[in-house]
Amino acid sequence: MHDLAAALSTAASLVSSLDPRVLAVVSLSVQVSGGAVVLAALIGLPLGAALALFTFPGRGAVVVVLNACMGLPPVVVGLAIYLLLSRAGPLGELGLLFTPTAMMMAQTVLVLPIIAALSRQVVADLWEEYGEQLRSLGAPRGSVVLTLLWDGRFSLLTAVLAGFGRASAEVGAVMIVGGNINGVTRTMTTAIALETSKGDLPLALALGLILIGLVTVVNAAVFMVGQAAKRGMG
Amino acid sequence: MVGRDGSILPLELSRVGFSAGGRPLIRDISLRLEAGSRTLVLGPNGAGKSLLLRLCHGLLTPTGGSIRWGDGAMAAEGLRRRQAMVFQRPVLLRRSALANIRYVLGLMGMPRHRRQAAAMAALARFDLADLALRPARVLSGGEQQRLALARAWVMEPEILFLDEPTSALDPAATQAVETAIQDFHGSGAKIVMTTHDLGQARRLADEVVFLAGGALEERTPASIFFKGPASARARAFLAGELVC
Numbered sequence: 181m182h183d184l185a186a187a188l189s190t191a192a193s194l195v196s197s198l199d200p201r202v203l204a205v206v207s208l209s210v211q212v213s214g215g216a217v218v219l220a221a222l223i224g225l226p227l228g229a230a231l232a233l234f235t236f237p238g239r240g241a242v243v244v245v246l247n248a249c250m251g252l253p254p255v256v257v258g259l260a261i262y263l264l265l266s267r268a269g270p271l272g273e274l275g276l277l278f279t280p281t282a283m284m285m286a287q288t289v290l291v292l293p294i295i296a297a298l299s300r301q302v303v304a305d306l307w308e309e310y311g312e313q314l315r316s317l318g319a320p321r322g323s324v325v326l327t328l329l330w331d332g333r334f335s336l337l338t339a340v341l342a343g344f345g346r347a348s349a350e351v352g353a354v355m356i357v358g359g360n361i362n363g364v365t366r367t368m369t370t371a372i373a374l375e376t377s378k379g380d381l382p383l384a385l386a387l388g389l390i391l392i393g394l395v396t397v398v399n400a401a402v403f404m405v406g407q408a409a410k411r412g413m414g
Numbered sequence: 415m416v417g418r419d420g421s422i423l424p425l426e427l428s429r430v431g432f433s434a435g436g437r438p439l440i441r442d443i444s445l446r447l448e449a450g451s452r453t454l455v456l457g458p459n460g461a462g463k464s465l466l467l468r469l470c471h472g473l474l475t476p477t478g479g480s481i482r483w484g485d486g487a488m489a490a491e492g493l494r495r496r497q498a499m500v501f502q503r504p505v506l507l508r509r510s511a512l513a514n515i516r517y518v519l520g521l522m523g524m525p526r527h528r529r530q531a532a533a534m535a536a537l538a539r540f541d542l543a544d545l546a547l548r549p550a551r552v553l554s555g556g557e558q559q560r561l562a563l564a565r566a567w568v569m570e571p572e573i574l575f576l577d578e579p580t581s582a583l584d585p586a587a588t589q590a591v592e593t594a595i596q597d598f599h600g601s602g603a604k605i606v607m608t609t610h611d612l613g614q615a616r617r618l619a620d621e622v623v624f625l626a627g628g629a630l631e632e633r634t635p636a637s638i639f640f641k642g643p644a645s646a647r648a649r650a651f652l653a654g655e656l657v658c
Contacts, residue, residue, distance in 0.1 A: 312473055313505035317569075318494040319521055327517075331508045413508045413549045 187385030194386055201363075206390065209367040212280055212354065213347035216287030217295075221340050224292050228299030228339075229325045232307060243300065249293030254286075258356030261286040265357065278359040283367070286353035291343040298339035302332045334410050341402055348395050368394075422483045422496050422572050423449040423604055425470060431478030432462075432469060440465050441629045442479070449572070452595075452605040454615045454636070457625035458651060463608040466625065467575045470606065471499050495522065498571035502578045504562035506550035511542055511561050514550045518565050532568060540564040540594060556587025563594045574598050576607040580614065592617060612652070616640055624648045 194202050231243060263269050265277040265285075276282045306328045314324055329336065351369035358365030360374060368391045375384035425447040432440040440462045447453060447470075455463045468474045469481065472494060483493050507514050515533035524532060537543050540560045545553060550561055559579060566574060576595065580588040588611075595618060599605050609615050615622065619636035624645065631645040643649050 310505050312468075313501065315473055316471060316494075316499045316501075317518055317521055317565075318491075323521070327507065333508075413551060 183381050183385060186382035187389065190382045191386035191389040195390060202387075202390070204363065205366055205368055205371050205387075206394065208280060208365070209348065209369070209391070210394070212283045212367060213287060213344060215284045216291055216347050217340060217344045219284070219288045220291040220295050220343055223288075224295030224343075225299050225329055225336060225339075226325060227292075228296040228301075229303040229329050231296070231300045232304035233321055233324055233328070243297075246293055246297045246300070250297055252290060252293065254290055254350040254352035255356060257289050258286050258353035261289065261353070261357045277357060278361060278365055280358070280365060282357040283354040283365060286357045287347045287350065290350060290353060291347050294346055295339050295343045298342060299329070299332075299336050302335045302339065303328045306332050334406050334413075337402055337406050341399060344398065345395065348391065420484060420488075421449060422488060422493055423447065424484070425573065426482045427470070427479065428482070429479035430469060430476045430481060432465060432474060433477050439628050440469065440476075441627075443625075443630045444479075445623065445630060445633065447573075447604065447606060449604050450602070451620040452599055452607070452618055453621050453623055454619035455606065455608045455623045455625060456612075456615055456648075456651070457631075460627075461625040462628040463625055464577050465628075467499070467577050467606065467608060471497055471575050473499075495569070496572045497575065498566035498569045498573075499575040499577070500559070500562050500566055500579050502581055504558050506553075506558060506561060508551055509549065510547050511537060511550045511553065512546040514561060515565055515568055518568055522569060536564045536568045537561075539567065539597075541590070554587075556583050556590060559583060559587065559591055560594065563591065563598075567594075567598070571598075571603055573604040573606065576605070578608050578610060581610060588614070624651070626651075 231239065231246070261282060262277065264271050265274070265282055266272055267277075276285070303325075307324075310328065310331070314327065319327065349369065351373055354360075354365070354367055355370050355373065358367070358370065360366050360370040366374075368387055372384045372387045372391070375381075375387065427443055427445045427447075430440060430443045430445075431438060443466065455466060457463050465474065469476055472481075472490070507517060509517070512530075512533050515536050516529045519529040519532055520526070534543065534546060537546050540563055542557065542560055542564060545557060550558065553561060562579075574595075579595075580591050583591065592614065595605060595607070605618070607618065609618075616636070619639075621633065621635050622639040622643075623633045624631045624639070624643065624647070626645075626647045631647050632639075632643060634644060639648070640652070643652060
């Protein structure tokens, strides 16, 4: 109880004083997770739509694997990217380990299956409704992918938000490939883990509250934009 | 319909069958649909009217028999571009009425800079010009169906299939749809349509194709069909008895 009260007052003072170290941590978190979500959406939305619309042998297996990948453990993904980027690894030459770029890569891998699997479902449901009409109009499958992604934009926003939630909340992958270096690769989640292990529970909790607040604000903004657009479009 | 070489009509079905899950739903239908006339497909629920339209339009593939367009030498892609279908409930894209028409013009390969004017002209023709910028999905049922007709209009189809296009509409909207169908007919398009509304069938039909139980019972000029159909089932159907 005491910790919670202390955390609340610490969080309030951190936010109101615009502490530059906290701002740096928050901004790095947003850049890494935001970048990962944008990348994963660019790949995952068309990938999911294509999986819904094109039939090929083994599609069922691909869908099962993709759905299973929604639950990939972040530490395992972090480890895999670590091995890929470490000095001896195949991409070691690039010198990306312990950089924000590496963290973004790891989070992209984590978020991609979520966005792809959810958009596959959204587009498959849309195809049920639109299929006959679009085939009647003679729309080629390739352009149907874009048509349905656009018509499903409100539902797909939720898929992207789910991806953002996953990215902003995870700690294992960014910890391993980023290394939690102060001022370079320290994000909100790795800072929380660190402060907890150091025993500064109020600070850890305060950072946690800021993180939750940030995620809530992003979700609220997207929700309101989506609602307004939906009302207009029917 | 100008400047196209050869017609995709007549449409010839020979011994077409369709079964799903081992159940025959369309049995052995042979039918030749010529250009020009308005063919109304009538029959009780479950007779296979909608299925027949979908088989003709190519949305379903027959499990027996064959379907042949024109001289039988045209590519599938070219055939699809010269037909259009209006469904009972139109599926409109989540964008403006105008953009729905522009979308189809894009599919038809019209250059981008010409689409806007062509789409506006089509909307005006179906009395939708004022609603051009409204989202298609918030239009009323009758407006949505007129938009679906405008969308079919810009495809300049040689044959237009309509699957109970007015069954969800009020009399005024039905009237507008019937006028539009006459416009299509006037422009030279072949009309193939199903309906449950016998009054509508009387108003529109040149000939009637009567189905029951997935089979073709009779095909008769409208003037004769509505006075005295040849088959017992069609007589019962017109008399308002339960037919299956």
